[in-house]
Amino acid sequence: MIWIVSKATSGTETEMEARHHYIEEVTGADVSEWTEYIAGSPEVLPEYYAKSNDGLPYVFITAHTNEVKDIISRLPKIVGIKNYKYIKKIIINSCITCAIWIKEIKSSLYLIDLNAVIYYSKQDVYKPNNKTPLLVNYPKNVGTYGFLTTKSERGFFRHRNEGIDKALRKTFMRI
Amino acid sequence: MKLKALSHYDKDMNTRFGDCIMLYDHYSLIMYDCGSERHAEEVENFLKRHNNINDVYIVVSHNDSDHTNGVCGLLEWLHENKQNSNVKVYTHQLLKYKDKITDKIGDKRRNRQSIGNAILEEFNNIKEIIDTARNFGFDRIEAKKDTKVGKAVIVGPSEEDFLEAAVKAIDKRTSDKVGEGDGSETYMNAASVQLECEIEDGNKILLCGDASPDFLPDHLNYNIIQLPHHGRLDNAKAIFNDIEKDGDDPQEKYYLISDNTGSGEKSGGSDDLVEYMKNEKYSPAFNTKDGVVDLPEQINTISSKQTRRPLGDLDCF
Secondary structure (H helix, E strand, O other), X not given: OEEXXXXXXXXXXXXXXXXXXXXXXXXXXXXXXXXXXXXXXXXXXXXXXXXXOOOOOEEEEEOOHXXXXXXXXXXXXXXXXXXXXXXXXXXXXXXXXXXHHXXXXXXXXXXXXXXXXXXXXXXXXXXXXXOOOEEEOOOEOOOOOOOOEOHHHHHHHHOHHHOHHHHHHHHEEEO | OEEEEOOOOOOOOOOOOOOOEEEEOOOEEEEEOOOOHHHHHHHHHHHHHOOOOOEEEEEOOOOXXXXXXXXXXXXXXXXXXXXOOEEEEEEOOHHHHHXXXXXXXXXXXOOHHHHHHHHHHHOHHHHHHHHHXXXXXXXXXXOOOOOEEOOEEEEEOOHHHHHHXXXXXXXXXXXXXXXXXXXXXXHHHHOOOEEEEEOOOOOEEEEOOOOOHHHOOOHHHOOEEEOHHHHOHHHHHHHHHHHHHOOOOHHHXXXXXXXXXXXXXXXXXXXXXXXXXXXXXXXXXXXXXXXXXXXXXXXXXXXXOOOEOOOOOOOOO
């Protein structure tokens, strides 16, 4: 599994260490160090990524809504041009904001010719005054994770011993 | 209202002091259980320091001595020292339900009299408390669901549930346990009187004695939940699961544990639960094993460290 965290949401170095530990506990596998470089290239990415050695062809993205499409467009670079088409599931830990956004995310997969199932983190409804309600995802300082977590991330952790797929079904939304 | 849950004393972790949880404001005190005379002394000292308090409400969750042992002593002190106070005692008065219990047991060899005697024997501590309150002229009020207790309210169990508990406790032909294996609970514990109260910061708390999770009201209504039976792991896990099944996040709630169980071999206690919550990355519960719990002060300390920021770009429109 590839775990991607945009730099805008990554928090401090200590929080990234805690997130690394979270991934180890959730997957029960060794996890590579966070990197911001594309393998074999000096190019610096606007996100960090790490790989958990669990054999699952999944990608887990934590980012602001407006960053998600860009990250998806960079998947061939991050995962490798030969490998990215084998990605089966993309888990997006972000806001949905509005229904049309899901269509845009799916279009971004289409643009890189990737046929993967998308899971989205569970959302809260935010009602701005006199405006259309938005679907938002608040990371909170809840529990002792050591970094700000969303409701879905916490649920994912609670169900980790049931296997990744079952935990995903229980704690994220398939769209 | 503020909450103060009493702890052990003088670093004595061996004695079973039992539960004593106080809810109070400038003019009233609700005491939920009082499991030892030492706790009663502490409540007395509290009332001496808070002279304005004249309404004293005592809620007895159930018959076990670690919830009742200090109540009669406190009633005596109130009688002698707070003569102008308005003292009310709330508990299940099962003798009032003698006929219903006799009908439910349906054992033709037993009549109303023998059932009455069995109630008094089985609920001996509550009988002593009611007798003491009566002798001192204090009000004794049936702890029915929806009964107001000052600024708090009794939210359970239902009459059906506590009558079931009484029947199971008295009718020796059937098991008096609810649940299975380690998670089993005596009916008497399971049907503990449950109290709801809003504390000063707006958080709503549920106090539940040794109640079984099956007997508790909807958890979603509460921001703070007392994990029952001094923090028994299986009960707590059942509550966490129920909260999640209802679509809420159990890790976003606060939990209170009243664990002054001492060191007896069968004392129980919260050690397994504390370990579980640590491994599952829950914030630690407010636990009287670590000292007196004061709410909302301890919540405010945590809240001031918390931040909240959206991941999404809310300007997408």
